[in-house]
Amino acid sequence: IFLMDNSHYYKLAGGENNPCLYAIDAINHTRANIVHYNYNKNYKYKIVMDLRKFLKNLKTSPLNKAKTFIACFDDVNPVGRIEMAGFLLEVLALLREFDEKPWPTRKTADIFDEKYEFYFNGEVIFPVLMCRNHDSEARRSLYTMVAFQPGSIFDYLKKIESERYCVMRKSIHRRLDFLFKNNLPFYLSEKSSGKNIVQYLGFDPEELM
Numbered sequence: 001i002f003l004m005d006n007s008h009y010y011k012l013a014g015g016e017n018n019p020c021l022y023a024i025d026a027i028n029h030t031r032a033n034i035v036h037y038n039y040n041k042n043y044k045y046k047i048v049m050d051l052r053k054f055l056k057n058l059k060t061s062p063l064n065k066a067k068t069f070i071a072c073f074d075d076v077n078p079v080g081r082i083e084m085a086g087f088l089l090e091v092l093a094l095l096r097e098f099d100e101k102p103w104p105t106r107k108t109a110d111i112f113d114e115k116y117e118f119y120f121n122g123e124v125i126f127p128v129l130m131c132r133n134h135d136s137e138a139r140r141s142l143y144t145m146v147a148f149q150p151g152s153i154f155d156y157l158k159k160i161e162s163e164r165y166c167v168m169r170k171s172i173h174r175r176l177d178f179l180f181k182n183n184l185p186f187y188l189s190e191k192s193s194g195k196n197i198v199q200y201l202g203f204d205p206e207e208l209m
Contacts, residue, residue, distance in 0.1 A: 032068040032147075039076035047071055047091070048098045051148060051197050055121050058150060069148040076144050085205045088129045091146055095120050111197045112206060117151070118196070124151030126201050140204040 033054050037043035069182045071091075089111070094105070101122040108116050111209045117124050126149040130141040151159055198204045 003121075005093060006018075006082060018113055029175070034070045036072045036143075039073045041075075041079055043092050044100060044119070045098070048095060050094065052209070053122055053150075055123060058152075067150075067153050071146045071148070073144040073146075077132055078144065081203055081205075081207075083117050084129060084131060084134065084203075085201055087131075087144070088127065088146065089205075092118055092127065112195065114195055117198055125149070126151060126196070136202050139194060157202070 033049075035050055037047060050071075051069055058067070076087065078087045096109075096119075099120055104119055104122070107119065110116055118127060119125065128139075128147045128149070129145075130139050130147065131144040132140060132142060134140050195204075
């Protein structure tokens with residue numbers, strides 16, 4: 001784990017252009033487990049073990065642990081949507097390949113399915129891609145990153161911190177309106193299919209086919 005000044009990570013994750021207040025809060029208040037990887041130096045086993053450990057620690061002591069796992073890749077910089085989609089799907093396929101727990105029964109593994117969700121270690125995980133060359137300002141960062149948010153944290157926020165969750169959602173929408181005016185990126189607009197893979201990538205991979 002690399003320990004850097006929080007303001008450094010704030011800038012890495014897009015700074016004021018990042019509309020997600022939860023992401024900003026996680027970084028500024030060290031609620032994110034941020035790990036750097038060398039993509040070309042066998043990162044594969046390390047990220048599998050690190051994410052597994054993160055989820056285990058979160059389950060045993062959620063109040064005192066980071067709530068978001070952010071994988072930073074120092075030596076890969078995908079250019080264009082095809083490379084970006086290929087990179088994230090490779091990471092997700094890797095995690096699935098080395099997952100100790102089977103994919104949940106009756107849960108689709110088809111990334112284009114409207115009901116598709118990504119699972120690891122038996123849990124729903126919401127991965128978000130950010131990189132230097134992303135089309136959307138809200139997804140641009142100095143390093144290529146994949147932020148993994150456990151679905152259990154969303155459930156916790158909605159049930160236990162419901163009032164704060166509603167306030168944060170409204171604030172996020174106001175930030176989106178301010179950042180994009182009337183030109184929301186496709187994946188955030190009403191035209192979006194709403195499929196999770198579109199939200200993971202920040203664009204619709206079916207447009208590449």
